[in-house]
Amino acid sequence: MKPVFLLIASIALASCAAKAPEAAAATPESAARSKKVAKKEPKPKSYPLKTCLVTGDGLDDMDERVTTVYEGQTFEFCCKPCLKKFNKNPGKYVKALAKASG
Known part of the structure; x- marks a missing residue:
């Protein structure tokens, strides 16, 4: 052995x-x-609003809040369909966030 x-x-x-x-x-x-x-990677900026950029509804109105990060900025939406709309034209919502947050 x-x-x-x-x-x-x-x-x-x-x-x-x-x-x-x-x-x-x-x-x-x-x-x-x-x-x-x-x-x-640097930590993404937090989402400054309490509403969805797509619908204007509160983020917790649908009990389905979703989050994504785009170009170092966190975006939050009330539901998955809003995230899909964001992904089709993120530039539109980047501008909307800049306008809404000041």
Whole structure:
């Protein structure tokens, strides 16, 4: 039984040793890229209104409030159909939010 175990152990060690140079091949450039990827996105701005931009209704009137983030701004809607309307023409609602919030 020992020879079989030794054979399996030596194969496993050889397999790990063969992979070691790849890990050591990491360059400073690849490390820098990893840091750039790990950079966190800034937190989106909160939605300043208590009403849906699409219908003008209160956000909790439909018991179906949905949220999305577009260009760093959070948008909240009273229901999923309003979110669909927003997605068809987000620029319209970005302008409406700017106008409504001051």
